Amino acid sequence: MHNVDRIYNDSSVISLRAELDFGTAELNQQFATASFKGFYLTGERGNVVIRLDPANLANFPLSPKGKNQLIILLPDQRVAMYSAEDFAQLDWSAIRQAKRCTFRLRPTSQPIRSLADWQALLGQNT
Numbered sequence: 861m862h863n864v865d866r867i868y869n870d871s872s873v874i875s876l877r878a879e880l881d882f883g884t885a886e887l888n889q890q891f892a893t894a895s896f897k898g899f900y901l902t903g904e905r906g907n908v909v910i911r912l913d914p915a916n917l918a919n920f921p922l923s924p925k926g927k928n929q930l931i932i933l934l935p936d937q938r939v940a941m942y943s944a945e946d947f948a949q950l951d952w953s954a955i956r957q958a959k960r961c962t963f964r965l966r967p968t969s970q971p972i973r974s975l976a977d978w979q980a981l982l983g984q985n986t
Contacts, residue, residue, distance in 0.1 A: 870902075870923050874952075877960040878920035880932065882940050883967060897933045901982075902926035906944070922961065924952050929982065930963055937971035941981065 882888050898912035900920075906927035912920075922928075930942035942963045955961050972978055 870921075870926065872925045873921045873923050874956055875959075876920050876922055876955060878917045878922075879960065879962040880917070880940075881962055881964045882932075882934075883965065887934070887940070887967065891932075899931045901929040901931070920961075922955065930965070931981075932965060934967060937973060938968045939972055939981065940965035940967040942966075944983065 880888075880891065882891060895914060900910040900912055902908045902910065902921075902923045903926050906929065908926070910921065912930075912932070927944060928947040929944055930947075932940045934940055942965050946964075950961070968981070970977075972981060
């Protein structure tokens, strides 16, 4: 099956303004002025995939209960990631109050070229 969409419902979701920090001034400038593609993985098993682009960062659906990961596609088959471990370190009460969050993404140093590379990045067993 390909491209199956289902309604995702999570009563714990916090709607907030997401800001992305790619770790370098060059990447921050590049993505501030250009379109990008990204994915927010969430849900109890981390299998809910929400497409991201600059237009929907102003109303980001952050789930405190989800198994969260954030992945942004970069040029040259690289990605920038905010991992499940990064999400576990968030101060949820501060986020609820501020209604915004800056995600400090970590760009990969090597291209992601295979399924094994993706599985390693996502922390899945092969």
